[in-house]
Every structure is written in structure tokens, then in C-alpha cells.
Amino acid sequence: MLEIIYEDESYVAVNKPNGLLVHRTRIAEEKKEFALQMLRDQLGYQVYAAHRLDRGTSGVLLFAKTPGAVAPIVQAFEEKRVDKIYYAIVRGYTPEKDTIDSPIRPDKDHKHKAPQDAVTHYEQLAKVELPIPVGRYSTARYSLVKVQPETGRMHQIRKHFAHIRHYIIGDRRHGDWRHNQMFREQLESPIMLLHSASLTFDHPNYGSVIEIKAPLAPHFERLCLKFGWEDVLQNEGLTQVSTIDSGMA
Numbered sequence: 074m075l076e077i078i079y080e081d082e083s084y085v086a087v088n089k090p091n092g093l094l095v096h097r098t099r100i101a102e103e104k105k106e107f108a109l110q111m112l113r114d115q116l117g118y119q120v121y122a123a124h125r126l127d128r129g130t131s132g133v134l135l136f137a138k139t140p141g142a143v144a145p146i147v148q149a150f151e152e153k154r155v156d157k158i159y160y161a162i163v164r165g166y167t168p169e170k171d172t173i174d175s176p177i178r179p180d181k182d183h184k185h186k187a188p189q190d191a192v193t194h195y196e197q198l199a200k201v202e203l204p205i206p207v208g209r210y211s212t213a214r215y216s217l218v219k220v221q222p223e224t225g226r227m228h229q230i231r232k233h234f235a236h237i238r239h240y241i242i243g244d245r246r247h248g249d250w251r252h253n254q255m256f257r258e259q260l261e262s263p264i265m266l267l268h269s270a271s272l273t274f275d276h277p278n279y280g281s282v283i284e285i286k287a288p289l290a291p292h293f294e295r296l297c298l299k300f301g302w303e304d305v306l307q308n309e310g311l312t313q314v315s316t317i318d319s320g321m322a
Contacts, residue, residue: 083276085112085120087134089287093108093111094108096110121140123147127228129244130265131269132269149275150225153224158220159222160218161218162242162296163218164238164239164252171196172195173194174192176190193222193229197217197218198217199300207252228247231244234247241266241267242262260299266293271287289306
């Protein structure tokens with residue numbers, strides 16, 4: 074059962090969990106469950122994906138309820154009229170605020186395509202140094218970042234943070250395997266720590282501003298609390314759980 078976080082007569086949004094594909098794809102033919110299919114079965118009628126999220130990314134996933142509702146919202150995404158906010162835990166201490174303006178090269182399956190312009194804005198919200206050796210360092214440093222992609226290229230956020238060597242933790246394809254392994258073995262964290270927290274857009278039918286928010290996955294929140302970032306979560310309106318031990322046990 075998917076968590077529905079917004080619904081009207083034209084659109085419905087869910088809080089997609091990590092590891093769930095939006096729809097069937099030939100690169101993951103072994104998968105049997107897809108958000109599109111699950112939501113269709115849950116609601117009892119066909120729905121249409123308005124955009125996409127990577128399998129490893131959690132958070133706001135928007136669908137249209139009718140074929141006629143698809144084009145206006147897809148056009149809004151294409152014309153950068155949808156504001157998107159993500160949160161991620163990345164390797165190292167990032168700058169306090171910066172913009173990554175670097176073309177995205179296509180994946181191996183689309184080598185013939187030219188690089189696409191891509192812009193990602195971000196700010197550091199918190200940082201932590203853990204007394205756990207990784208590679209040649211005796212401690213490990215990480216940042217919690219708030220990310221606002223201006224464009225919507227495939228794997229844009231993951232590729233951009235890899236480009237500046239602040240790899241997203243848990244990203245197997247574009248990340249740093251040593252830090253992924255440490256999180257998996259020492260912190261019981263096998264998932265990618267990238268969350269689509271909100272979408273804001275003018276409703277195509279009414280013109281009113283719609284803001285859809287998705288709470289952090291419990292696993293992501295647990296790590297933030299472990300790292301002492303509870304105040305940041307509260308300031309950002311992300312926290313739901315206040316009873317989890319925030320110690321580094």
C-alpha cells in the first residue's frame with residue numbers, strides 16, 4: 074500500500090519508498106512491483122506518471138488521473154515551472170551554498186546523445202564527523218544538503234554531486250563504494266540517502282499554488298537524528314519522530 078500524500082480530481086501523489094521503480098523497464102526486468110501498477114491497483118483505475126524518480130530515491134511522486142491531465146503537468150516540468158526540493162547525505166563537508174552548472178553526459182545506453190545543460194543549486198544544512206575510519210582517513214565527514222535542481226536531467230543530482238566529489242551516500246552507480254560500505258556495515262544503512270521532499274506548482278486547472286510534501290523515510294530520519302541534526306529537521310519541517318535515540322550507539 075502506497076502512502077498517498079495529495080489527491081484531487083486530476084492528480085494524485087504518493088511518497089515513494091526507496092527501491093521501488095516508477096514503471097516497468099528493461100534494465101530491471103526481474104522486478105515485479107512498480108509504483109504505477111501498485112497505485113492503479115490501490116485506486117482501482119489507471120494513472121499516468123507525470124515525472125520520474127530514480128529507483129533508489131524516495132519521496133514525492135506525482136501521477137495524473139486522466140490522459141488529459143498529463144500534458145499540462147508534463148509541460149510545467151519541462152518549462153521549469155515546478156519547484157523541486159530534495160535532501161541528501163553526501164560525503165565530506167560541502168560549501169555552505171553553491172550552484173553546480175555542468176552538462177550531464179548521457180548514460181552508456183544513450184552514448185549517441187549530446188551532453189545536456191544541467192543546473193543544481195544546493196546549501197549545506199548540517200555536518201558531522203564520525204570516529205569511523207574509511208579508506209586512508211581515521212574519521213569520516215558527511216553533510217546534509219538541501220538541493221534544488223533547476224533542470225530535470227536523468228540522474229542529475231547524483232551525477233552533479235559525483236562531479237564535485239561529494240558523492241551521495243548509498244549511490245551504487247555514481248557514489249563512493251567505501252563510504253557506501255561503511256554506512257551499510259556500521260550504520261545498517263543499505264539505501265541511497267536522497268529524498269524528494271516537495272513539489273510546488275500552479276495547478277493547471279485552478280491556477281492556485283499546490284505544494285506537495287513527503288515526510289522523510291524513517292531510515293533517513295533515524296540517521297539524521299543519530300548525527301545530531303534534529304534541530305535542522307524541525308526547522309525544515311521534516312521530522313515526524315522525536316523518540317529515536319540520537320546517540321551514536
